[in-house]
Amino acid sequence: MTRRPAAIDDESLIAALRLAAGRDPVPGHVPATARAAFGLRLPGAATALPVAAPAPRDVRDGGEERLLRFTTAGLTVDLEVTSMDGLVDLAGQVSPCPEEGTRVEVRTPHLTEARELSATGQFAVTGLPPGWFSVVCHRPGQVPVVTSWTRIRP
Amino acid sequence: MSDQHTIDAALAGDQAAWDTLVNRFSGPLWSVARAYGLSAADAADAVQGTWLRLLESLHTIRDPGRLGSWLFTTVRREASLIGRRSRGERPVADPADAGGFRPGSSPAEDAPDPALLVLSADEGRRLWLAVEAMQEPCRSLFRLMATAPDAGVHQLAGRLGMPSGSYGPTRGRCLNRLRTMLTAQEAAS
Structure with a gap:
């Protein structure tokens, strides 16, 4: 008995036709950014995965707010995301509050911002470009915890 | 260089090996993202997100023969999510949208493999x-x-x-x- 060939979905047919036609090639900046992203790898880091967070609420000044939560064994990163004028502000809380000397990095494919964690486990970064970002938590003597890449487009 | 060698080299920190993967798959991934009706900016986001997820998950890809399928399944998922968001259908956080997606899972395990058609x-x-x-x-x-x-x-x-x-x-x-x-x-x- 032979297996019937699997049905190919519409999008794959369209993609294959267009790719072969060669009229919509990938813009050069796309692979260039992907090549540069290799510098963002963190071998051995523990990945904090997204879990359900409280629903976003409207903010009166016209901005938009989102709450995101990422967890891994023993550590939760909560992020409050606001956007103004096309840029993104992040306010974060790491819990349980890690020991002194913990450093946080907010990374995008284009820039990385480092912050010392406050005594209560908080940090903030403002004016990030919209797009993909991830937060790394470097605790002294432990493997880094990194949040799964998330896209923010105001 | 086989996919296994390329993946091993990238895992060992070899930028050239990573570049090999990017150069080989970026064009097809772009075409798939665009086939979901995405604008150029949104398609760029979908492809970029796919590479960032591979960076997270590279060490978990045990079967290098499925790397193409893994990339295609991932770009389809990202493109579909971004398309829905752009059309205003699901104004919620991307991670919640992602549902069962976990870095390291093999999304295309039992599904047909449309990647081969595009590749x-x-x-x-x-x-x-x-x-x-x-x-x-x-x-x-x-x-x-x-x-x-x-x-x-x-x-x-x-x-x-x-x-x-x-x-x-x-x-x-x-x-x-x-x-x-x-x-x-x-x-x-």
Whole structure:
């Protein structure tokens, strides 16, 4: 008995036709950014995965707010995301509050911002470009915890 | 260099090995993202997100033969999420949208593998040979669809001389016919 060939979905047919036609090639900046992203790898880091967070609420000044939560064994990163004028502000809380000397990095494919964690486990970064970002938590003597890449487009 | 060697080298920190993967798959991934109707900016986000997820998950890909499938499943998921968000259908956080997606899972384990169709230049040529053998309006519709990726439905329908409301259903019928032709070819070979 032979297996019937699997049905190919519409999008794959369209993609294959267009790719072969060669009229919509990938813009050069796309692979260039992907090549540069290799510098963002963190071998051995523990990945904090997204879990359900409280629903976003409207903010009166016209901005938009989102709450995101990422967890891994023993550590939760909560992020409050606001956007103004096309840029993104992040306010974060790491819990349980890690020991002194913990450093946080907010990374995008284009820039990385480092912050010392406050005594209560908080940090903030403002004016990030919209797009993909991830937060790394470097605790002294432990493997880094990194949040799964998330896209923010105001 | 085999996929296994390339993945091993990238895991060991070899930028050139990573570049090999990026150079090989970026074009097809872009075409898949665009096939979901994404703008160039949104398609760039979908492809970029796919590479960032691979960076997270590279060490968990045990079967290098499935790397292409993994990338395609991931870009389809990202493109579908971004498309829904852009159309305002699901104004919630991306991670919640992602549902069961976990870095390290093998999304395409049991699904058909459309990646092979998109990845192989031979398959692309075979598709166009089939299209050229089709009757109107399908032949013109596919030619137009492939050469005017940013055209809207109104524009495409106008150039095909059909009402806008007919474009979607006609395209669906033409895609079904093309699929049937491919299946018949496979059965005959």
